[in-house]
Amino acid sequence: MLPLKELSEICSILNCQIIPECSLKEHTTFKIGGKCRALININSIDAVIQLTAFLKKNSIDYKVIGRGSNIIVSDKGYDGVILLIENSFADIKIDGKKVVCQSGAMLASVCLEAQKSGLSGMENLYGIPGTAGGALYMNAGAYGTEMSDVIESAEYIIDGEIYSIKKEDMNLSYRNSVFSENNGIIVSMTFRLSYGNPEEIKKAMRECMEKRSSKQPLEYPSAGSTFKRPAGSYASLLIDQCGLKGLSCGDAEVSTKHCGFVINKGNATCSDVIELCKKVKDIVRDKTGYVLELEPVILGEV
Ligand SMILES: Cc1cc2nc3c(=O)[nH]c(=O)nc-3n(C[C@H](O)[C@H](O)[C@H](O)COP(=O)(O)OP(=O)(O)OC[C@H]3O[C@@H](n4cnc5c(N)ncnc54)[C@H](O)[C@@H]3O)c2cc1C
Secondary structure: OOOHHHHHHHHHHHOOEEEEOOEOHHHOOOOOOOEEEEEEEOOOHHHHHHHHHHHHHOOOOEEEEOOOOOEEEOOOOEEEEEEEOOOOOOOEEEEOOEEEEEOOOEHHHHHHHHHHOOEEOOHHHOOOOOEHHHHHHHOOEEOOEEHHHOEEEEEEEEOOEEEEEEHHHOOOEOOEOOHHHHOOEEEEEEEEOEEOOHHHHHHHHHHHHHHHHHHOOOOOOEEEEOEOOOOOOOHHHHHHHOOOOOOEEOOEEEOOOOOOEEEEOOOOOHHHHHHHHHHHHHHHHHHHOOOOOEOOEEEOOO
8 A cells, every 4th residue: 555645744744735545647648557556757866765664664566767768558558656857856967078968868968968068979869758867777879879888977776775886887889787686776976078169069969850750750759769770680670671661460560660660640659559569579570580679668467
């Protein structure tokens, strides 16, 4: 049982909003999924420390989410507490060649602040829709740059204890980091960039955005690339070669614009998405021998 009264009292002292039985649909870019037991909008490091310590002590499952742009939430929802780290915990500061931000800052805002200060290195990351925390957890990347190329250090919290970590210890690899192993909640991070020309940086960022909007089905809800890039090929290429563009289950569809994306055409459920992904994986494996792996993180039981 969730000790809602006690949890609400702690949130009130911490000045954090708590929403019991919150629908997670609106907290994901896929617009899919059921409810969690409670969602808490994080506004400080102290809130993460106190709340994770309380939840751990009471054996209540919890998960952190940012913008929800790489999550597929079960139709049954998540039987635990969601700590939402985005706009209420989003400071960004420039310190010479360094950018220091709280983990709820949007990655795009971090890129923009860097650009304004003539700091180069993050141009290709502009346009990845998510928080800095989610991006570091996923080691997000685009057009040849990954978070691992620009991150210097971070602070994270596990069950009420705060730790510092340097890039070398983050085990950053393709869409993976140490945080998926230790369940650490990233609260802040430092990027180390180099000086560049603000106008050239801006131009490179604009070009990235243009490539995205011309190639990706941004007009539909999705979680971005649905499958990881398999060694030696590209998921979208394999899916296309297998003739799977436009394949659908309910309102979940393999995008005809970019077949690496599964999109929600309106009322797709998590079951639709999972069933469609299974079909795609089976056909691709049978026809090409490549085994595709889901990129988004599944939240709840599917
Ligand atoms: C249209 C579209 C395009 C995309 N393009 C790209 C792309 O080019 N490259 C790319 O890499 N990704 C891409 N993505 C996927 C996604 O945007 C990134 O993975 C993003 O970095 C996720 O950030 P988020 O805040 O949305 O994380 P969420 O989706 O909220 O969470 C993702 C994972 O990170 C964890 N997490 C979130 N915040 C924290 C935190 N503070 N501490 C610890 N763990 C945390 C969550 O528990 C979850 O496991 C795209 C998605 C969409 C919808």
